[in-house]
Amino acid sequence: MVLGDPFRQMMMQRDEDGLTAPRDSDVVLDAPTILPSSTSSTVPSIGCDDFGDYELVEELARGGVGIVYKARQRSLNRVVALKMLLTGKHASSGELQRFQSEANAAAKLTHPNIVPIFEVGEANGQQYLSMAYIAGQSLAKRILAAPLRQREAAGLVQSIAGAVHCAHLQGVIHRDLKPANILLDASGTPFVTDFGIAKIRGAGADLTSDGDVIGTPNYMPPEQADGQITCVDVRSDVYSMGAILYALLTGRPPFQAATSLDTIMQVISNDPVPPRQLNPEVSRDLNTITMKCLEKSPARRYSTAEEFEQDLGRYLENEPILARPRSFLEAGLSWCQTHLLAASVSGSAVIFLLSATSIITVGYYREATQRRELEEVIFGLKEQLGKAEQLVEFERRHRRQRTESERIDETGTGDP
Ligand SMILES: Nc1ncnc2c1ncn2[C@@H]1O[C@H](COP(=O)(O)OP(=O)(O)O)[C@@H](O)[C@H]1O
Numbered sequence: 001m002v003l004g005d006p007f008r009q010m011m012m013q014r015d016e017d018g019l020t021a022p023r024d025s026d027v028v029l030d031a032p033t034i035l036p037s038s039t040s041s042t043v044p045s046i047g048c049d050d051f052g053d054y055e056l057v058e059e060l061a062r063g064g065v066g067i068v069y070k071a072r073q074r075s076l077n078r079v080v081a082l083k084m085l086l087t088g089k090h091a092s093s094g095e096l097q098r099f100q101s102e103a104n105a106a107a108k109l110t111h112p113n114i115v116p117i118f119e120v121g122e123a124n125g126q127q128y129l130s131m132a133y134i135a136g137q138s139l140a141k142r143i144l145a146a147p148l149r150q151r152e153a154a155g156l157v158q159s160i161a162g163a164v165h166c167a168h169l170q171g172v173i174h175r176d177l178k179p180a181n182i183l184l185d186a187s188g189t190p191f192v193t194d195f196g197i198a199k200i201r202g203a204g205a206d207l208t209s210d211g212d213v214i215g216t217p218n219y220m221p222p223e224q225a226d227g228q229i230t231c232v233d234v235r236s237d238v239y240s241m242g243a244i245l246y247a248l249l250t251g252r253p254p255f256q257a258a259t260s261l262d263t264i265m266q267v268i269s270n271d272p273v274p275p276r277q278l279n280p281e282v283s284r285d286l287n288t289i290t291m292k293c294l295e296k297s298p299a300r301r302y303s304t305a306e307e308f309e310q311d312l313g314r315y316l317e318n319e320p321i322l323a324r325p326r327s328f329l330e331a332g333l334s335w336c337q338t339h340l341l342a343a344s345v346s347g348s349a350v351i352f353l354l355s356a357t358s359i360i361t362v363g364y365y366r367e368a369t370q371r372r373e374l375e376e377v378i379f380g381l382k383e384q385l386g387k388a389e390q391l392v393e394f395e396r397r398h399r400r401q402r403t404e405s406e407r408i409d410e411t412g413t414g415d416p
């Protein structure tokens, strides 16, 4: 995968602007969605502006693109949440199209775990989206407040998967599932929200095209991180739900790096650390279920959100789950694939090939030996590879220095 220079520049600029760079775990759990940034803000202010049928009560959240208020709808005397674009009257046609698309996607869906949309309207030249007010907190804030027990985490994600499957049946793929886009009401019931970058079947041209990277790096599947927008399907949402489950079990997303670009590179080329390694209390089955969602290849994930939901149900009912952990051969091959990339970057392809051969052999050997022994062998090989790569690098540096001193000896100066 080659990230285009314009994309690289955009990500670096956004990191410099603090828009996407995770500074600590708070920011990572609440990481913003990558979208074209807004320039000017013209939102109404609380208590000052008359906003049609609505009285703005409180600002709930402000992101890079939108703002959400708690408001009172005068005609029906009810509390609602109002979402609008930060750019307000100055919104570009692209922003307005995206906003309308969010409303269209969410309005199609009726499910007890999806925030219901009431209306889309315009007041004072500003478009708004009115929806049920969920009096609680986002799942991102909930994770930060206190860790969840694994059964609680599995139950929550099971409800989310049911809602997401309902969206899929209606032809809507969310594409930005993450803890900040799940709201919890006072009783802890989860509600999926923010269909801002959803893909709607039969809705004409997608507002994004191949090469665009949209979503939130820490929770986006590799095909989305790679800008292969046409490859994004229901299994991409399955990946993101696996990433949410991972964050609930471990307190951090599967991939997090100093910059969004580095996170994207990890999403594309690294295997996640199994949640059980970060939190030994995670059961083998829940570990297996989570890792199945996070497979790089969509074909190896659950093929629908419903299958994922049902396997979580089996886990919760203490029944045998359908997901199987990767075999050792599969793990070895996947490790080789990942390191093929690393090796081609570092130039130590020979060492890689030697190690790859050994790993594959170890994979076959698995049927006849103890798993633990094999893990030790793999661990040893990885260590050896690491050392060998260091040696290659040392040797390369040494050779460069020698050439440099020979040149100085010949010319008698440091000049080229
Ligand atoms: N219906 C709602 N009820 C209560 N709070 C909401 C509601 N919708 C959004 N919020 C708050 O606003 C935040 C941002 O909403 P979201 O739709 O995800 O906007 P953005 O597109 O800026 O990410 C949420 O994390 C939540 O805190």
Ligand SMILES: [Mg+2]
Pocket (backbone or CB within 6 Å): 033, 180, 181, 194
């Ligand atoms: Mg959001």
